[in-house]
Amino acid sequence: MKIIVGLGNPGKKYEGTLHNAGFAAIDCLAETLGALQWTQRFKGLVAQGRYQGESFILLKPQTYMNVSGESVLACKQFFKADLEDVLVLSDDLDLAAGTLRYRAKGGHGGHNGLRNIIQLCGGNLFPRIKIGIGRPQGVKQVASYVLNKPPLEVQLLVEESIRQTTEYQLAFLKGLEIQIHQQAKLA
Numbered sequence: 001m002k003i004i005v006g007l008g009n010p011g012k013k014y015e016g017t018l019h020n021a022g023f024a025a026i027d028c029l030a031e032t033l034g035a036l037q038w039t040q041r042f043k044g045l046v047a048q049g050r051y052q053g054e055s056f057i058l059l060k061p062q063t064y065m066n067v068s069g070e071s072v073l074a075c076k077q078f079f080k081a082d083l084e085d086v087l088v089l090s091d092d093l094d095l096a097a098g099t100l101r102y103r104a105k106g107g108h109g110g111h112n113g114l115r116n117i118i119q120l121c122g123g124n125l126f127p128r129i130k131i132g133i134g135r136p137q138g139v140k141q142v143a144s145y146v147l148n149k150p151p152l153e154v155q156l157l158v159e160e161s162i163r164q165t166t167e168y169q170l171a172f173l174k175g176l177e178i179q180i181h182q183q184a185k186l187a
Contacts, residue, residue: 001079002056002173004029005072007090007113009147010062019146021091021131021158022113023060025165030058032166042074051173061113068113069120076121083121087172088128089165090114093142095132097150098157100164102129102178127178129168131161 006026014020030036036047036058044061057079061071076086090111095101105125108115118124134154136145150158168178 001081001085002054003059003072003075003079003081003086004056004169004172005059005061005068005075005086005088005117007065007068007088008060009065010060014147016149016155017147018091018133018150018154018158019065021133021162022089024159024162025089025129025131025169026058026060028163028166029169032170042071042078044071044075046075051170054173054175056173065113067116069116069118072117073120083123083126086121086126087169088114088117088126089169090128090130091133091146092130093133093135093146095130095134097132097134097154098161099132100129100161100168100180101132102168102180103127127172129165129178129180131158131165133158 004026006022008020008023030047033049036049038045038047043063044059047058049056057075059071059075061068063070090113094109104127107124108118136142168180171178
């Protein structure tokens with residue numbers, strides 16, 4: 001059983017924000033796979049399916065970003081999934097907008113959603129795809145930047161990289177090694 005988790009914040013207020021890049025990436029995959037029904041389980045929205053004969057779960061925690069681990073842990077435990085079989089997609093301020101980065105394991109890099117998953121799930125041995133959103137320019141606060149609609153040029157770059165995650169999510173479902181060869185479009 002493979003589980004793919006997209007991180008974000010629930011509710012209309014946060015739709016289209018940079019912090020919801022993980023939700024958007026999961027939605028792209030769900031659209032590609034077609035006809036998945038979302039249900040409320042494990043403190044999140046869950047869709048189940050099969051891809052090339054393998055079962056999978058898509059999970060969008062509805063606990064708010066900082067306590068995403070509660071939803072991930074409940075889902076992982078219910079399906080008796082190994083941590084290595086849980087792929088997490090999240091935004092990353094330290095990557096330029098339009099950049100993707102894959103890690104088979106690692107730290108939280110200051111991301112509170114990843115931090116909570118690491119704390120509650122007992123380690124950092126889960127793969128993750130980080131979706132670069134860039135840092136705000138000037139004196140703009142980080143919270144305001146990630147929780148509001150982005151500038152158009154950033155939005156377009158992030159939307160393109162979100163679409164590209166579908167290829168890597170499908171590779172994960174197939175059990176293939178993920179190798180991202182995509183670079184930022186901004187110099």
